[in-house]
Structures are given as C-alpha cells and as structure tokens.
Amino acid sequence: MKIAEEIYTVSRLTRAIRNLIEDGLPALWVEGELTNYTLHRSGHRYFTLRDPTSQVACVMWRTRQQPGFSLLEGQLIRAFGRVTVYEQGGKYQLDVQSLLPAGMGALQEALEALKRKLAAEGLFDVARKRSLPAFPRAIGIATSPTGAAIHDLAWGFSSRFPPADLFLIPVSVQGTGAAEGIARAIETFNRLALVDVIVIGRGGGSLEDLWAFNEEVLVRAVANSRIPVVSAVGHEVDVTLCDLAADLRAPTPTAAAALMVPDAGELKKLLELRRAALENALSRTVSIWRNSVAGIAKSYGLNLIFQRIAGERQRLDRLEETTGTAIRGIIGDLNLRTAALRGQISALSPQKVLERGYSIVRSKSGELIRDSDQIKLTDYLSLHFHRGSATVTVTEVGADVR
Amino acid sequence: MSDKQPRDNALSFEEAYTRLERIARELENGSIPLERSLELYEEGQKLLKLCQELLDQAEKRIKILEVSSDGIQVKETAIE
Numbered sequence: 001m002k003i004a005e006e007i008y009t010v011s012r013l014t015r016a017i018r019n020l021i022e023d024g025l026p027a028l029w030v031e032g033e034l035t036n037y038t039l040h041r042s043g044h045r046y047f048t049l050r051d052p053t054s055q056v057a058c059v060m061w062r063t064r065q066q067p068g069f070s071l072l073e074g075q076l077i078r079a080f081g082r083v084t085v086y087e088q089g090g091k092y093q094l095d096v097q098s099l100l101p102a103g104m105g106a107l108q109e110a111l112e113a114l115k116r117k118l119a120a121e122g123l124f125d126v127a128r129k130r131s132l133p134a135f136p137r138a139i140g141i142a143t144s145p146t147g148a149a150i151h152d153l154a155w156g157f158s159s160r161f162p163p164a165d166l167f168l169i170p171v172s173v174q175g176t177g178a179a180e181g182i183a184r185a186i187e188t189f190n191r192l193a194l195v196d197v198i199v200i201g202r203g204g205g206s207l208e209d210l211w212a213f214n215e216e217v218l219v220r221a222v223a224n225s226r227i228p229v230v231s232a233v234g235h236e237v238d239v240t241l242c243d244l245a246a247d248l249r250a251p252t253p254t255a256a257a258a259l260m261v262p263d264a265g266e267l268k269k270l271l272e273l274r275r276a277a278l279e280n281a282l283s284r285t286v287s288i289w290r291n292s293v294a295g296i297a298k299s300y301g302l303n304l305i306f307q308r309i310a311g312e313r314q315r316l317d318r319l320e321e322t323t324g325t326a327i328r329g330i331i332g333d334l335n336l337r338t339a340a341l342r343g344q345i346s347a348l349s350p351q352k353v354l355e356r357g358y359s360i361v362r363s364k365s366g367e368l369i370r371d372s373d374q375i376k377l378t379d380y381l382s383l384h385f386h387r388g389s390a391t392v393t394v395t396e397v398g399a400d401v402r
Numbered sequence: 403m404s405d406k407q408p409r410d411n412a413l414s415f416e417e418a419y420t421r422l423e424r425i426a427r428e429l430e431n432g433s434i435p436l437e438r439s440l441e442l443y444e445e446g447q448k449l450l451k452l453c454q455e456l457l458d459q460a461e462k463r464i465k466i467l468e469v470s471s472d473g474i475q476v477k478e479t480a481i482e
Contacts, residue, residue, distance in 0.1 A: 135416035154481045158462035163415040166464040264457040271453055278446040281429035285439040
C-alpha cells in the first residue's frame with residue numbers, strides 16, 4: 001500500500017477526489033429510477049437516481065434544456081451528464097445535461113406527447129410546407145463531418161448536379177447539445193442567406209441515437225427556417241419530428257440527393273430536346289416567312305400588279321413595234337423623196353440643160369437674152385454651149401423661130 | 403469571408419435554363435420577325451452551351467463553414 005508522506009487538509013483531499021472523479025469519468029448516460037424529485041423555485045431540478053443497490057444524487061440546472069416529458073416519481077429515466085464533486089458538501093453528484101425516459105415504451109410515449117403538442121400548434125401542417133428550388137444554386141448541409149451521411153449527401157449532390165455549390169456546417173448529430181447545434185446551424189444558414197435549400201440529417205441508429213431530431217428546439221428551428229429544409233434522418237422506417245416539420249422528408253441521406261437536385265444526365269437529354277426545339281422553331285419561323293412571301297406572291301392584289309406590269313410591257317413592245325415601222329416608213333419615204341428631188345435638182349442645173357443641146361445667149365453687156373425684142377441686127381451676142389462658147393453677129397431678127 | 407465564387411457574375415444554371423425555356427417559347431410563336439428569331443436562336447445556343455458547361459463541371463468541392471464567436475471561417479475541400 002502506498003502511503004502519502006504529507007498530511008492532507010480536507011480541502012486538498014476533496015480537490016484530489018474531485019480531480020480523480022472529474023478527469024477519470026467521461027460524460028455518460030446513467031439509467032435509474034427517479035426519486036426525491038424537486039423542482040426548486042430557482043428552476044433547478046434536484047433528484048436521485050437509484051437502482052436496487054445504489055443511488056446517485058443528480059442536479060439539473062435551470063439553464064439546461066428542459067426535458068420534453070413530465071418527470072414522475074419511480075419512473076425509469078436516463079440522465080446524460082458529468083459527475084462533479086460539490087466540495088462544500090463533500091459529495092459527488094451528476095450534473096445532468098439532458099434527460100430521456102428510459103425504455104422504448106417511455107421514449108415513444110414522450111415522443112408522442114411532443115408530437116401531439118407541436119401538431120396542435122400547426123408545425124406539421126402540409127400548408128406550411130414550401131416547395132424546393134428546382135435547380136438549387138447552393139445547398140446548406142448540417143450534419144456530422146465524419147459520418148456516412150455527409151459522404152452520401154456531398155457525393156450525391158456533386159455527382160448528380162455539379163452546378164450546386166455545397167456548404168457544410170459541421171455539427172454533432174447525437175448526444176447532448178446535438179439538437180441545439182443543428183438548430184443553430186439552420187439559423188446560421190438563414191442569417192447568411194448563402195444557400196437556397198438546407199438539408200439536415202444523419203445515418204441510421206436507435207431511437208436514442210436519433211433523439212436529437214425529435215427535440216423540440218430543433219423541430220422548431222426546422223419549422224421556423226425561411227429557407228426550405230429537408231430532413232434526411234436514419235433509415236426508411238425512422239420518422240422523426242424533424243421529418244414531420246421539414247418541407248420535405250428524405251427517407252435516407254442518399255435519397256435526399258435524388259430528391260433535392262435533378263440528375264445532370266437527365267438534364268443533358270432535356271437540353272438536347274431544347275436544342276432540337278430551338279432548331280425546329282427557327283426553321284418553322286423561316287418557312288412561315290417563306291410561305292407568307294409565297295402567299296403574297298400568289299395574292300390577287302400582287303398578281304393584279306404583275307398583270308398590269310406585264311400588260312404595260314406588252315403595250316410598250318407594241319408601241320415600240322408600231323413606232324419602229326412608222327419611223328422606218330417615214331425614213332424610207334424621205335430617202336425616196338430626197339433621191340427624186342436630187343434628180344429634179346440636177347435636171348434643173350444649167351449644165352444639164354446645155355448638155356441637152358440648149359445654149360445660153362447673153363448680150364455684150366452680159367444680159368441673158370430671152371426675147372428677140374432684146375436684140376437688133378448687127379448686135380454681138382455671146383453664145384455659151386455645153387462645151388465652149390462663140391461670139392456671133394445678128395443677121396436676122398424674127399418673132400418666133402420655132 | 404474569404405469565400406471565392408468563380409461564377410459570381412455568370413448566370414446560374416436555373417437562370418440560364420429558365421431563360422432558355424422562355425426563348426424556346428418565344429421562338430415557337432412563329433409570328434415574330436425573322437431577324438428577332440435569329441437573335442433568339444443565337445442566344446439560345448449560347449445558353450445551351452453554358453448549361454452544358456455547368457453540368458460538365460468535374461470538380462467536386464464543398465465549403466465548410468466553421469462558426470465561432472469570432473465569426474465564420476470558410477474552408478474549401480474536395481469531396482472524396
């Protein structure tokens with residue numbers, strides 16, 4: 001046996017015991033029968049948990065989360081907390097952080113009681129539920145950073161629908177403070193307004209493991225969120241109060257991804273249809289325009305214009321023809337007449353006359369002689385022949401020589 | 403917040419897709435002017451391309467928000 005060399009004071013001993021207990025024991029769940037329960041005026045609760053052979057004093061401070069069920073003497077309950085030493089009293093006690101009724105029946109009963117209460121307030125009303133965005137721009141995730149759920153969610157979202165940005169607020173999903181942590185994460189997402197849908201969740205577990213998702217504080221946070229909330233807790237069969245309050249319940253985290261985002265592969269097929277629709281619509285528009293142009297071409301009014309144009313053209317052709325013939329006629333006529341005139345003119349020329357044997361007779365003074373009265377005997381007259389000339393003397397004058 | 407959003411000014415998938423549907427509807431109304439329908443068609447093709455690119459993003463990343471009393475820190479990490 002090891003013996004301490006020094007003499008301990010009571011305080012020192014008590015502190016040593018305190019250190020041993022507080023450092024040596026983790027936060028833990030204790031199950032026992034509830035006795036000596038008092039709710040003090042201050043709001044603190046004092047009680048004892050016992051089993052057939054032992055008992056432990058418990059204190060639950062006013063600031064702790066209120067139990068979601070009524071505490072009855074003799075009831076089997078589970079208390080979660082740390083063992084601490086109350087030095088002044090020299091006693092140890094369990095500093096209780098949360099309480100659950102023990103056993104499935106009791107837990108279920110508490111759950112049903114809370115469910116009835118919240119349902120009466122309308123928290124689960126279908127009319128409250130908002131629709132989720134068809135193509136979320138950003139998704140907020142509140143779950144454990146180490147569980148299977150985050151993997152299923154993040155992988156599901158990013159592989160199905162890469163355009164969505166993912167934000168995770170790491171929280172613990174079971175044990176003391178889990179419900180408050182998840183509720184705070186929901187509030188943080190609402191405050192930041194980064195995401196347009198939130199998913200909370202965790203993988204499967206016992207009813208106790210999933211208990212955080214049945215706690216009033218979290219159920220209210222889900223119901224109060226302005227951003228739609230999807231609850232993806234546990235397995236298909238597990239329905240929590242959060243599932244009821246959420247805008248959408250996904251049976252599992254993996255299913256949440258499929259319910260919350262479209263599938264990129266499907267979307268690509270849809271985009272191909274859109275592309276075809278665009279092309280069809282364009283070619284339809286073009287052909288509508290083409291037809292309407294053709295329609296106008298066939299229209300009575302335009303045809304009337306065409307007919308008139310054709311008629312005018314014909315008239316013009318005819319005119320051209322007639323005018324041409326007429327002008328040609330005139331020109332030909334003119335040519336003939338010119339030639340005739342030319343003939344006449346040349347026939348009138350004095351040389352031509354002389355050529356035919358006539359002569360021109362002038363007096364000595366150069367006067368043309370047209371009449372025998374102009375001359376008398378012995379006058380000299382000059383005679384001009386076709387070729388050459390002569391001067392002659394008048395030897396006889398008569399009235400008419402013809 | 404050191405959050406870096408590479409697509410800040412770009413259209414989101416939803417915006418691009420919604421616009422695309424509107425264009426398809428307008429284009430299907432054959433009585434719009436030919437020039438307008440060509441414009442719509444071209445815009446539609448651009449939006450289709452953007453949607454395809456958004457869907458084809460290979461990088462899978464998640465931003466982790468660490469909330470403390472000092473504020474919020476963002477860490478980005480790849481998804482395995």
